[in-house]
Amino acid sequence: MNIHGQWLEDKISKNDAGQTIEDYLKTKWRIPKKMLHQFRMSKNVHINGEPLPWKNTLKEDDTVSLPFFETEPNEITPHNVEIEILFEDEHVLIVNKPIKIDTHPSSEHDQKTLLNAVAAYFQKTGLKTKPRHVHRLDRDTSGAILFTKHFVASSVFDQLLAERKINRTYIALVQGIIKKEEGIINEPIGRDRHHATRRRVSRTGQAAKTSYRVLKRNTVKNETLIELSLETGRTHQIRVHMSHIGHPLLGDTLYGGNRLKEQQQALHAIKLSFIHPFTHQLVSAVAPPNQQVFLPYSNLFSY
Incomplete structure (x- = not known):
């Protein structure tokens, strides 16, 4: 090729x-x-x-x-900051998103997002197509995000995501000690009528299913490190579900978590894996945790 x-x-x-x-x-x-x-x-x-x-x-x-790499009009303003690349080939780019940066612009004046940074990387490497994010992470969530390099890849990977063929693994620090070794939270999620950005468990919401397992209990700090995987991808799904069972994420003040010094939420997308639709090879990209809050547990992340 x-x-x-x-x-x-x-x-x-x-x-x-x-x-x-x-x-x-x-x-x-x-x-x-x-x-x-x-x-x-x-x-x-x-x-x-x-x-x-x-x-x-x-x-x-x-x-x-x-004609996969036809020149496209690129209205994304480049933001020249270094990005941490986890995997790259002719079709996709996976990067490790830090906290305190949005995945994509929310207004025309917002030009310092991860999408803008990837646009700058495309420009630097001579790609004349525009980057497209296949999924997103909240501003204060870090970890692996998948971008496509051409419009065909974008269409195909959107389809893979809809078919749940892109596996995403997260780690989180939650408040309190979870007694069960593992569990499944199968509760629908809908909008909170009293808060514009907040979601909540609701009988009339969309189906949502989260699996978790305990990696480490820290009784001194009264916190539990868990690994999570999603069968659905609802907005704020992990945050809503963990708060619902009485264990909100550290730093997630929107859902009842105690504030952290770094003004973040202790959630990190540590692994992204899929069978590549074009090469048919397994791609497994591991994102080293880049939040200080996870450093005491770094010996547990052997993915």
């Missing part, structure tokens, strides 16, 4: 030979129907340098040129 300007070039292997161009785009690249139609109408997929009918059969060593 090579990149030449806007083109990603893929040499047809023995396994891919014998497929029609259309089947190859569907199976290897998982390109959705709407995008397939756009490619077909624009005649922008080339085989050995020329657009061919999509019912043609591919042969071993044919070169397929895909």
Whole structure:
């Protein structure tokens, strides 16, 4: 696989030979129907340098040129700060988000977000596409976030997220001592009518399921270190669920947690894993905790 300007070039292997161009785009690249139609109408997929009918059969060593890296108008203002890269290939970039930075702008004047920082990295490395975040983390939550490098990857990874094929593992410090070794919180989450940004467990809310297990109990500090995984991705899900069972996150004052000196919430997305839809390899990106509150427990994070 090579990149030449806007083109990603893929040499047809023995396994891919014998497929029609259309089947190859569907199976290897998982390109959705709407995008397939756009490619077909624009005649922008080339085989050995020329657009061919999509019912043609591919042969071993044919070169397929895909317009994945077409120059896009990029309205994202670059923010030149260093980012910690956990994984990178032609299609995606996974970075370790620090606290006190938003994932993306909330207004046109907000230009110091992680998305702006990734836009600066794209500019520095010569990518003329715009970054897109597949998911997000709250401002005061740190950890692994996935960005895509081209519009096809964005569409495919959005689909993987909806299908729950991107696994996210979190660690958190919560108040109090959790007695059970592990548990599942299966409670729907909805908006709080009395607070614009707050969520709450509500019978009329959206289904939400959180699994947790205890990593360490600290009776001296009256806190418990836990690992969590989500089967759904509701806004503030971990924060709402842990508060609901009487163990709010340290620093999470919105949901009953005691304030920390660093004005943060003790929640970190420590691991992001998925089967890569294009290479079919397991990608497992581990984000070293970058919050001071987790340092006393650093020997427990052997992912």
